Amino acid sequence: MKTRLQRIIDQFNLKKQADELGVSVWRSPNFLFILMGLIIVLSMLSVYFVSKNSDSLEVFITIEFSLVTVLFAIGSSIIKSVDEIAKLNKMKTEFVSIASHQLKTPLSEISWEAELLTSKLSEGLNEKQKEVIKNITSSNSRMIRLVNDLLDVARIDQGRLPLMKEELDLVNLIGEVVENNRTLSNARNTKVEVANYGKIPKIMGDRRRMTVVLDNIISNSIKYTKEKGTVNIAITPEADKIIVCVKDEGIGISRKEQKDIFKKFFRGINAVRTQTEGTGLGLYIAKNTVVQSGGDMWFDSEENVGSTFCFSLPLKTKDKFYSLRV
Known part of the structure; x- marks a missing residue:
């Protein structure tokens, strides 16, 4: 006592x-x-x-x-x-x-x-x-x-949020997520192209959690891209990190709403207007997972033109993952 x-x-x-x-x-x-x-x-x-x-x-x-x-x-x-x-x-x-x-x-x-x-x-x-x-x-x-x-x-x-540490091949993982979304991309007649800029080293991370992060971003890009559009995924190695960017040709996010995009349950007016399914939790979970893994997530968007979502992950992490809430 x-x-x-x-x-x-x-x-x-x-x-x-x-x-x-x-x-x-x-x-x-x-x-x-x-x-x-x-x-x-x-x-x-x-x-x-x-x-x-x-x-x-x-x-x-x-x-x-x-x-x-x-x-x-x-x-x-x-x-x-x-x-x-x-x-x-x-x-x-x-x-x-x-x-x-x-x-x-x-x-x-x-x-x-x-x-x-x-x-x-x-x-x-x-x-x-x-x-x-x-x-x-x-x-x-x-x-x-x-x-x-x-x-x-x-x-x-x-x-x-528990995170495991295991060796990850991001190129293969992205390929798996793209393939899992093949039915969705075919239904919308959307091309998904992946480009690797240089030799991509393996990283340490949680495979299941990173699959969720990638699926949230890639499936969103496919859903919000206009039919017969293209989603481009770029994987770029840098000195101490890997950057993954997913660019779509979708409805975009209005400047007024961009500050709220990573908040819980937030859905943009354009997303609601197009009646696209979603809960507003995917990006909140994705950013928190990436930040807790020692990386960061950001985006650039223009309404009625499209959005590019990027995240970075360190090539080498500390013994323990970060514990942050954003």
């Missing part, structure tokens, strides 16, 4: 409290409490220096007391509100995580049953029944993708 002294020390462990509530240090209640204390002290000193030449001690005391009382009341109200909001945010994140975990099992069972019907019993099914099973499989895959995205968002918000 913790002693009273240990509990007091924990109260001033700003990093620990911020991590528990899923907020940054400067938004944690204890940090705001300390900040308000400093503001009160500075205000008291200011009043003192302004009033020290006053002949009336009673006036000075009254002003000082009134100022401190007002500041303390305002500060306490703000800190209490922030504390409640932070706790609600933590509860929301935990609920999403638990609900998503609970959904994974039945969705996996549906996927397995649909696969069983297709592989073992397909000969006894008519075309209409096969089409129904195909639709079930497709809808279930979208649900599994959404559940996985929600779990990743919850882990990112808690600063607990």
